[in-house]
Amino acid sequence: MAGAVLRRKRYIWREWLTSYLFLLPALAFFLLFVAFPMLKGIYISFFDYTLRDFDFVGLDNFNVLLHDDVFAKSMWNTMLIVLVAVPAVVLFSIFAAMTIYKKSEMQRSFFRGVFYLPAVSSVVSITVVWASIYHPNYGILNYITSLFGAEPIGWLGDTRTALLAIILVLITTSVGQPIILYVASLGNIPTSYIEAAQIDRASAGQIFRKIIWPMLMPTNLYIIVITTINTFQVFAIIQLLTSGGPMYATSTVMYGVYEQAFMLGSFGLASAMGVVLAVVIGIISVIQFKYLGSDVEY
Amino acid sequence: MSAYTEVRHGGKREGIAVERRKRRELSVGKIAANILLVISALLFIFPFYWIVTGAFKVQNVAVAIPPEWFPLEPTLDNFRVLFNNPVWKWGFNSFFVATSEMIGVCLVASMAGYVLAKKQFPGRKFIFILFVSAMALPKQVILVPLFTMLADFGWIDTYQGLILPAIGWPFGVFLMKQFAQTIPGELIEAAKIDGCSELRLFYRIIMPLLKPALGALAIFTFINAWNDYFSQLIITRSTSMMTLPLGLATLQGEYTTPYGVLMAGAALASLPMILIFLLFQKAFTQGITMGAVKG
Numbered sequence: 001m002a003g004a005v006l007r008r009k010r011y012i013w014r015e016w017l018t019s020y021l022f023l024l025p026a027l028a029f030f031l032l033f034v035a036f037p038m039l040k041g042i043y044i045s046f047f048d049y050t051l052r053d054f055d056f057v058g059l060d061n062f063n064v065l066l067h068d069d070v071f072a073k074s075m076w077n078t079m080l081i082v083l084v085a086v087p088a089v090v091l092f093s094i095f096a097a098m099t100i101y102k103k104s105e106m107q108r109s110f111f112r113g114v115f116y117l118p119a120v121s122s123v124v125s126i127t128v129v130w131a132s133i134y135h136p137n138y139g140i141l142n143y144i145t146s147l148f149g150a151e152p153i154g155w156l157g158d159t160r161t162a163l164l165a166i167i168l169v170l171i172t173t174s175v176g177q178p179i180i181l182y183v184a185s186l187g188n189i190p191t192s193y194i195e196a197a198q199i200d201r202a203s204a205g206q207i208f209r210k211i212i213w214p215m216l217m218p219t220n221l222y223i224i225v226i227t228t229i230n231t232f233q234v235f236a237i238i239q240l241l242t243s244g245g246p247m248y249a250t251s252t253v254m255y256g257v258y259e260q261a262f263m264l265g266s267f268g269l270a271s272a273m274g275v276v277l278a279v280v281i282g283i284i285s286v287i288q289f290k291y292l293g294s295d296v297e298y
Numbered sequence: 299m300s301a302y303t304e305v306r307h308g309g310k311r312e313g314i315a316v317e318r319r320k321r322r323e324l325s326v327g328k329i330a331a332n333i334l335l336v337i338s339a340l341l342f343i344f345p346f347y348w349i350v351t352g353a354f355k356v357q358n359v360a361v362a363i364p365p366e367w368f369p370l371e372p373t374l375d376n377f378r379v380l381f382n383n384p385v386w387k388w389g390f391n392s393f394f395v396a397t398s399e400m401i402g403v404c405l406v407a408s409m410a411g412y413v414l415a416k417k418q419f420p421g422r423k424f425i426f427i428l429f430v431s432a433m434a435l436p437k438q439v440i441l442v443p444l445f446t447m448l449a450d451f452g453w454i455d456t457y458q459g460l461i462l463p464a465i466g467w468p469f470g471v472f473l474m475k476q477f478a479q480t481i482p483g484e485l486i487e488a489a490k491i492d493g494c495s496e497l498r499l500f501y502r503i504i505m506p507l508l509k510p511a512l513g514a515l516a517i518f519t520f521i522n523a524w525n526d527y528f529s530q531l532i533i534t535r536s537t538s539m540m541t542l543p544l545g546l547a548t549l550q551g552e553y554t555t556p557y558g559v560l561m562a563g564a565a566l567a568s569l570p571m572i573l574i575f576l577l578f579q580k581a582f583t584q585g586i587t588m589g590a591v592k593g
Binding site: 015016018019020022023025026027029030031032033034035036037038040041044049092095096098099100109111112113114115116117118120121122123124125126127128129130131132133137138140143172177180181184204225229232233235236239240254257258261262267270271274275277278281285 | 327331332334335338339341342343345346348349352360361362363364365405406407409410412413414417418419420422425428429432434435436437438439440441442443444445446447462463464465466467468471496500521524525527528531532542543544546547550557560561563564565567568571572574575576579580583586587
């Protein structure tokens with residue numbers, strides 16, 4: 001009897017030990033390269049941290065940001081990009097998914113693939129071709145608008161169009177994953193629900209509002225939250241197409257972080273910007289969860 | 299009696315008419331939606347068409363207005379000029395970094411995902427929540443402190459600096475845990491009763507069962523690693539450590555580089571990923587869908 005208890009105890013101990021050993025690599029990498037940098041980022045945001053100095057300055061960095069016009073402009077631009085791009089991505093993805101999910105397997109994977117192309121391609125390739133499309137003199141976009149009698153525009157060099165031009169590219173690179181997810185969740189809606197509604201003579205609009213939309217809610221929540229988080233961090237497209245210009249018209253917070261840290265060497269201020277951005281993203285994610293999550297039935 | 303039949307008949311006929319009208323409305327909407335879909339698809343394909351055709355155009359053709367929609371006299375000169383740069387080295391760097399990340403993530407994530415799904419031990423729930431909540435963390439925000447840390451290690455402009463940080467990203471653990479939950483516990487018990495050691499059990503039984511999820515995770519990690527431009531930009535310094543996208547970005551930054559050469563570079567930097575995606579679309583799609591399902 002005592003021997004059995006001991007054996008049982010030893011067995012549990014071994015289970016625990018093997019579990020921790022199996023977890024160790026993942027946990028070590030995670031703590032070292034994700035958790036620790038996150039804490040360090042908060043820590044150095046209170047320092048004047050450049051290549052020469054490392055001095056504690058309290059909240060000075062945040063105070064600087066509060067009174068910095070460029071930072072305000074970057075934050076405004078970031079918000080604008082999120083407000084335009086996220087709804088556009090969600091609406092386009094739902095439209096595309098609704099149109100393709102009933103097609104044959106071959107057509108479905110063809111369209112899914114086409115809309116995913118910009119997301120799997122290197123962002124550098126994407127910006128190379130868009131820079132040529134947008135070019136004021138040789139660009140194909142100005143050629144096409146000129147056929148309709150429009151004057152040529154420097155799409156990326158004009159403060160009025162630059163941000164819009166960036167947002168368009170951003171949208172094309174962001175819809176791939178949402179479309180895949182929407183197609184998957186539309187496929188999971190039992191056809192009997194929709195058939196029953198059709199027998200009851202429900203219109204297409206009613207079917208969408210009353211059946212399809214509620215069933216899509218969990219996917220909506222996920223896609224909106226993820227797309228918002230990603231859009232807030234838009235960087236590569238901007239760095240490669242406009243470098244934040246002209247006149248900071250396309251500067252975003254993430255681009256500002258890059259500029260401060262890696263071009264001006266001021267890591268403390270850059271980290272403070274990163275902390276502000278993370279807090280803003282956090283607050284908005286929580287709001288989205290609260291607001292959209294209440295409709296979700298798991 | 300006959301009146302009754304009349305009414306019933308009329309009702310039915312009316313019903314059919316309504317049905318027809320509805321179907322007509324529906325099909326008009328459907329046709330419009332399909333036209334819009336095809337137009338958007340063409341707009342999505344066009345940049346890639348422009349890259350591939352542009353790669354074979356000489357400079358004065360590439361900038362010609364009206365544009366030459368198809369290169370009538372294709373040239374390979376652009377590729378020749380492009381390969382004056384260390385493109386082979388850049389390609390090797392991209393492949394090496396992406397492959398290492400892929401292997402690292404798959405190994406580490408499947409081990410962790412398996413025990414998180416199938417074993418009972420103190421702290422299990424806490425650790426899982428730690429991983430999941432970190433997934434919502436804005437990834438690029440930690441790049442500045444990560445950079446200063448790698449600089450302290452002396453890892454700037456090294457392979458370990460490019461590869462190891464990405465292995466800590468918790469998405470893989472989450473994906474593997476989700477999938478490992480579907481493994482029947484009896485299978486594991488039976489193997490243990492047969493005296494199978496933990497390592498053997500994992501290697502011989504768990505890993506093969508995780509194969510579909512591992513495939514998806516592998517492709518996912520590989521493509522993400524290849525395209526992780528921001529990390530590569532800040533961690534790389536020398537020309538010989540650059541990845542293919544980064545090398546291309548440098549050429550793009552030198553404003554004298556001809557269009558055709560940039561397009562050739564753009565094709566090289568993206569075609570491998572597009573091919574991998576097209577070949578493994580099914581596994582890839584499954585991975586994305588699995589990763590989004592709530593546990």
